[in-house]
Amino acid sequence: MEKHYGINIWADNNFIIKNNTINVNHKRQPSLLKITQTLREQGHTGPLLLRFPHLIKKQISTLYTEFNRAREEFNYQGKFQAVFPLKVNQFSNFIQSLREVSKTYNYGLEAGSKAELIIAMTHTPLGAPITVNGFKDKEMISLCFMAASMGHNITITIEGLGELETIILVHQEDTNALIPKIGMRIRLHSSGIGIWAKSGGYTSKFGLTSTELLEAYDLLKKNDLLAQLWMVHFHIGSQMSEINPLKKALREAGNIYADLKNRGAYALSAINIGGGLAVEYGQYPHKKEINYTLAEFANDVVFLIKEIAKNKSIEEPDIFTESGRFIAASHAVLIAPVLELFSQDYQEKSLRLKEINPPLVKELNDLWQDLNRAKAREYLHDALDHMESLLTLFDLGYIDLEDRSNAEILVHLIIKKSILLLSDGSQELLKLQNKIQERYLVNFSAFQSLADFWGLKQHFPVMPIDKLNIKATNPSSLWDITCDSDGEIPFDETAPLYLHDVDIDNEEYFLAFFLTGAYQEVLGMKHNLFTHPTEVSITFDKLGDFKFSNLVEAQNTLEVLEDMDYKKKYLNQKLTSQIENASLISPNKKNELLKQLHIYLNENSYLKTVIATG
Numbered sequence: 001m002e003k004h005y006g007i008n009i010w011a012d013n014n015f016i017i018k019n020n021t022i023n024v025n026h027k028r029q030p031s032l033l034k035i036t037q038t039l040r041e042q043g044h045t046g047p048l049l050l051r052f053p054h055l056i057k058k059q060i061s062t063l064y065t066e067f068n069r070a071r072e073e074f075n076y077q078g079k080f081q082a083v084f085p086l087k088v089n090q091f092s093n094f095i096q097s098l099r100e101v102s103k104t105y106n107y108g109l110e111a112g113s114k115a116e117l118i119i120a121m122t123h124t125p126l127g128a129p130i131t132v133n134g135f136k137d138k139e140m141i142s143l144c145f146m147a148a149s150m151g152h153n154i155t156i157t158i159e160g161l162g163e164l165e166t167i168i169l170v171h172q173e174d175t176n177a178l179i180p181k182i183g184m185r186i187r188l189h190s191s192g193i194g195i196w197a198k199s200g201g202y203t204s205k206f207g208l209t210s211t212e213l214l215e216a217y218d219l220l221k222k223n224d225l226l227a228q229l230w231m232v233h234f235h236i237g238s239q240m241s242e243i244n245p246l247k248k249a250l251r252e253a254g255n256i257y258a259d260l261k262n263r264g265a266y267a268l269s270a271i272n273i274g275g276g277l278a279v280e281y282g283q284y285p286h287k288k289e290i291n292y293t294l295a296e297f298a299n300d301v302v303f304l305i306k307e308i309a310k311n312k313s314i315e316e317p318d319i320f321t322e323s324g325r326f327i328a329a330s331h332a333v334l335i336a337p338v339l340e341l342f343s344q345d346y347q348e349k350s351l352r353l354k355e356i357n358p359p360l361v362k363e364l365n366d367l368w369q370d371l372n373r374a375k376a377r378e379y380l381h382d383a384l385d386h387m388e389s390l391l392t393l394f395d396l397g398y399i400d401l402e403d404r405s406n407a408e409i410l411v412h413l414i415i416k417k418s419i420l421l422l423s424d425g426s427q428e429l430l431k432l433q434n435k436i437q438e439r440y441l442v443n444f445s446a447f448q449s450l451a452d453f454w455g456l457k458q459h460f461p462v463m464p465i466d467k468l469n470i471k472a473t474n475p476s477s478l479w480d481i482t483c484d485s486d487g488e489i490p491f492d493e494t495a496p497l498y499l500h501d502v503d504i505d506n507e508e509y510f511l512a513f514f515l516t517g518a519y520q521e522v523l524g525m526k527h528n529l530f531t532h533p534t535e536v537s538i539t540f541d542k543l544g545d546f547k548f549s550n551l552v553e554a555q556n557t558l559e560v561l562e563d564m565d566y567k568k569k570y571l572n573q574k575l576t577s578q579i580e581n582a583s584l585i586s587p588n589k590k591n592e593l594l595k596q597l598h599i600y601l602n603e604n605s606y607l608k609t610v611i612a613t614g
């Protein structure tokens with residue numbers, strides 16, 4: 001395994017390893033283990049979502065600092081402005097923290113639906129920018145007018161000519177009302193790359209073609225609205241792994257901006273480059289997802305726009321970003337308890353060797369007893385060969401289930417020990433690890449908490465939060481607790497995960513999934529009716545000790561069912577009457593069961609305790 005689970009690649013110094021634990025690299029540097037244990041002592045079971053507001057602050061301030069540094073470096077005249085795109089994380093506790101930590105910046109919000117617009121209108125200080133993207137009906141456009149009248153600094157980005165016509169209509173219905181500022185989203189001919197690239201390019205869902213841009217310009221002019229047109233907008237897609245597509249898009253957008261300006265769009269003064277700034281999720285050097293730094297990104301943006309402004313003799317526009325993933329991803333960490341290990345039955349103590357064993361089983365046992373470093377590779381090959389033969393013999397009825405079980409255990413033991421003895425990182429050994437992988441059953445739902453893993457195979461950094469002073473040697477795959485085989489993070493030979501041997505009956509073992517703060521929460525689905533885990537914000541007091549706030553418990557079972565339109569009362573009555581009317585239950589027992597039932601219904605539906613191994 002890459003040393004320390006690749007923490008130098010993905011953690012950005014937000015977390016550090018101290019002795020045996022991974023710790024928050026802030027104030028008194030508490031370990032995630034200590035935080036987790038404290039929460040569990042307070043009775044919170046199941047998976048836990050930890051939010052770290054100081055990391056939201058870090059990202060916002062880094063974004064502004066880097067862009068302002070680049071502006072100074074290139075003597076750039078336009079301002080830098082930013083909004084947070086709500087679709088990345090609309091959860092109240094996240095947005096509240098975002099507002100608190102961004103007070104010194106004129107940081108705004110971006111909305112893509114009516115509900116998001118209401119969040120923006122209620123959570124953006126007057127003066128800070130609100131941008132409104134996505135498809136809009138008349139009602140949504142009227143809401144934007146309302147926001148403008150309230151004094152909000154709001155920009156409607158038009159995605160199509162129809163929206164512009166609606167704006168004109170709403171304006172004509174009350175010509176005294178304040179008009180929101182207008183932006184035009186352009187349909188780029190260049191597009192992004194990677195699994196999120198669909199937002200750019202000719203076939204993109206969004207934006208105006210060059211012909212439509214000219215028509216929009218004419219429409220605005222005809223209706224005396226050119227004073228409102230101040231922004232050109234594009235967004236090439238999320239998680240840009242390299243910077244070249246952005247440069248291409250910028251040249252295109254910059255020239256469109258300049259031509260519109262020179263044509264007579266006198267109020268134009270901002271280019272909005274959308275989001276797309278990527279987050280490093282990789283845990284191995286060869287799995288890195290980004291080939292640029294934020295500094296480079298900011299330099300390129302500022303430099304390119306400056307160049308275009310110079311060539312086309314226009315003033316340098318304000319630069320706007322709508323980076324979401326970059327701001328939100330690092331603030332949330334999912335902690336999930338391991339419930340069980342699934343291949344521990346392959347242990348020497350489980351062997352049921354007979355007085356007289358079939359010759360191949362006997363030979364396997366001899367190989368196992370004699371195994372040493374010098375012989376490891378040869379014995380390994382022999383063992384694999386014998387296993388094939390033994391399975392054939394079993395199918396033909398020549399050996400029995402006990403023989404087969406013995407053979408499986410012995411082969412497993414031989415592979416495992418040989419890999420340790422050889423440990424030469426060869427392809428052959430990596431492939432074999434697949435065979436002996438340990439399956440960790442983890443108390444979480446991948447559908448609920450890692451939706452992009454399910455939908456797009458996005459990797460999220462994962463590691464144990466304890467035992468980091470011990471070398472982990474089990475090649476591992478992770479199973480979630482849904483009854484769906486897609487809820488598995490398989491062992492990947494190209495980026496293997498190694499975890500520790502743990503005796504879950506006697507000790508706890510937690511895994512942490514990092515960088516889950518962007519998109520995952522709201523995309524998360526209630527497959528099998530597992531809900532958003534218990535969440536809590538972690539802040540630090542004057543002494544630097546951590547404290548909890550904004551704790552929201554996972555929904556309990558009855559609440560989950562209510563969300564699915566079941567009536568709580570009906571469920572309660574039905575269950576109660578089934579117990580009361582059951583002739584097989586004694587009257588004393590009935591009361592006890594009713595009490596138990598009450599507790600179960602009011603707890604969350606994640607698993608409580610270790611499942612008894614069968």
Ligand SMILES: *Cc1c(COP(=O)(O)O)cnc(C)c1O
Pocket residue numbers: 085087088133235237238239274275276277322323324325326
């Ligand atoms: C989704 C979206 C963003 C945010 O993109 P990130 O990759 O998360 O930074 C910004 N702008 C628009 C228009 C979007 O649709």
